[in-house]
């Protein structure tokens with residue numbers, strides 16, 4: 001579905017060059033739900049921009065649905081993105097003069113007139129992210145988290161086969177964050193949507209079926225994960241993604257995400273939960289195994 005081959009991205013030149021991505025090879029199969037984690041400045045947003053063909057690599061190749069992006073015309077790239085990719089940006093890019101419903105309908109309006117059906121879907125999506133009471137509000141009349149949820153609803157309005165999200169739960173309390181994750185997960189399960197989600201939240205990452213860790217512009221780790229259902233509480237800072245990995249290995253009885261991850265052959269299989277190194281979980285070793293479990297057994301709430 002999405003193939004990056006030896007992709008590097010640099011900004012600037014000479015001594016001021018920033019190497020945002022270095023030699024990234026990544027194959028994302030249809031129906032995968034990939035969580036991307038990594039420190040601030042490690043290249044996650046750059047990676048999403050390249051996955052969505054909003055930006056071009058300095059070297060290396062990108063193929064979307066089997067087509068080399070470099071070989072497509074600007075028009076073809078724009079059309080591909082409009083028809084097949086839903087984007088949730090780190091900064092929501094809402095139009096200030098439009099209401100919440102109109103902002104959600106924007107991707108539809110880029111291609112054609114909105115039908116009553118489109119409007120009904122926009123309203124339903126806003127209701128699903130808890131904004132049924134804010135339909136006619138403009139962005140200036142919404143909180144940051146509400147704007148974020150409008151942006152999430154907008155990304156879903158055309159039911160795109162690929163959904164790219166940069167910190168979709170970044171500004172949200174745990175309840176709203178859980179709503180957004182549930183929506184992402186439901187779309188992935190019901191429509192086979194391919195999801196790539198950047199997140200700083202280890203609990204949010206657990207919804208994915210694969211975890212890619214980026215450091216200094218490189219793929220530092222890449223592994224399958226269980227893919228917890230989008231239920232329960234998110235945003236618990238006490239649970240690191242390394243905890244999640246340990247947890248996953250210990251609980252093989254858990255239901256798998258229904259669209260399991262097929263193609264990509266480059267997953268790390270080291271099974272070393274600490275191979276992500278300097279994460280905030282370095283004290284794992286000193287804790288009894290039972291305390292590695294999150295307080296809430298998420299699957300039990302399904």
Ligand SMILES: Nc1ncnc2c1ncn2[C@@H]1O[C@H](COP(=O)(O)OP(=O)(O)OP(=O)(O)O)[C@@H](O)[C@H]1O
Pocket residue numbers: 011012018019020038039040041042043044045046047090
């Ligand atoms: N347009 C640009 N010009 C120069 N440098 C840039 C540009 N965009 C990003 N960078 C640099 O590239 C690196 C990667 O940036 P990127 O936005 O991908 O990080 P990130 O992992 O998304 O970080 P965060 O978690 O803070 O959002 C950073 O060091 C950043 O300063």
Ligand SMILES: [Mg+2]
Pocket residue numbers: 044045046090166
């Ligand atoms: Mg970013």
